[in-house]
Amino acid sequence: MSLEQDIKQEKFQNEFHKASINILYTGSWLYNVHAAYLKKFDITPEQFNVLRILRGAHPQSLMLADISARMIDKNSNCTRLVEKLRQKGLVSREIREDNRRQVDIRVTDKGLAMLKKMDLNDRGASFLSVFENLTKKETRELNRILDKLRG
The missing domain is CATH 1.10.10.10 (Winged helix-like DNA-binding domain superfamily/Winged helix DNA-binding domain)
Incomplete structure (x- = not known):
């Protein structure tokens, strides 16, 4: 599902604004997936x-x-x-x-x-199953881009 569909917002100021919202939204989503998995272990x-x-x-x-x-x-x-x-x-x-x-x-x-x-x-x-629709190459690229963003 696209970010636009998930948060019910059609337009963003620009692609940088959309990327910022996408990272925040995805981080929150990933946190919740992780929390649900860890709940089994208390x-x-x-x-x-x-x-x-x-x-x-x-x-x-x-x-x-x-x-x-x-x-x-x-x-x-x-x-x-x-x-x-x-x-x-x-x-x-x-x-x-x-x-x-x-x-x-x-x-x-x-x-x-x-x-x-x-x-x-x-x-x-595990909670890592959320990455199963990414290849190792895509995951490496995602890591590279996120590292570059923080760099």
């Missing part, structure tokens, strides 16, 4: 982002500031997200003996197992 997209970051650092731990700096949504309350994940047993927090102000955070085996379960679906049943 986590939010923001919590998934924290787990993804910690898995990337595994087996090393990260401090809260390191996680915050790597978040997709910079407005996320990282402290609250980590605490929710800790309560679910998906991450651990450890106060450093040599610096009581530093808290090391790492993904637990349970968290890694859950991420692996999500990954097993790859494009099939």
Whole structure:
């Protein structure tokens, strides 16, 4: 379905305006698809982002500031997200003996197992299935254009 049909708007100021609205609309749509998929695992997209970051650092731990700096949504309350994940047993927090102000955070085996379960679906049943109508070449081009836009 076209953007015009989805948002019921026929005209845009120009193609740049349309592209801007299209990116915002598509980002929101993709977020909602992702959130619906993650609901099966009882986590939010923001919590998934924290787990993804910690898995990337595994087996090393990260401090809260390191996680915050790597978040997709910079407005996320990282402290609250980590605490929710800790309560679910998906991450651990450890106060450093040599610096009581530093808290090391790492993904637990349970968290890694859950991420692996999500990954097993790859494009099939996962939220990545929304990309199945794009080729790898088109996906690379999309990534190149989005990187160029932010550059």
